[in-house]
Amino acid sequence: MLILGLILLVIGLITGISVLWTIGIVLVVVGAVLWVLGAAGHAVGGRKHYW
Template identity: 65%
Template sequence: MIVLGIILLIIGLVAKISVLTTIGVILVVVGAVLAILGSTGRAIGGRRHWF
């Protein structure tokens, strides 16, 4: 999710498309939060692992 967010962020900045930039930022933030919570061992949404 973080990688997809970074890709959309870069494409949005290069192509000057603000919607892609906004979606990219949101995906990066959500991906980082999920990664941090997952690394601490907390169950997210009732699951221990997301794979």
């Protein structure tokens, strides 16, 4: 989710499309929160791990 958000941020910045910029920011923030929660050992989405 972080990578997709970063890609959308870059595309939005290059093309000047503000909708892509906004969606990219939201995805980066949500991805960062989920990453931090997973790294802290909290269950994310009902799972403690993905394997």
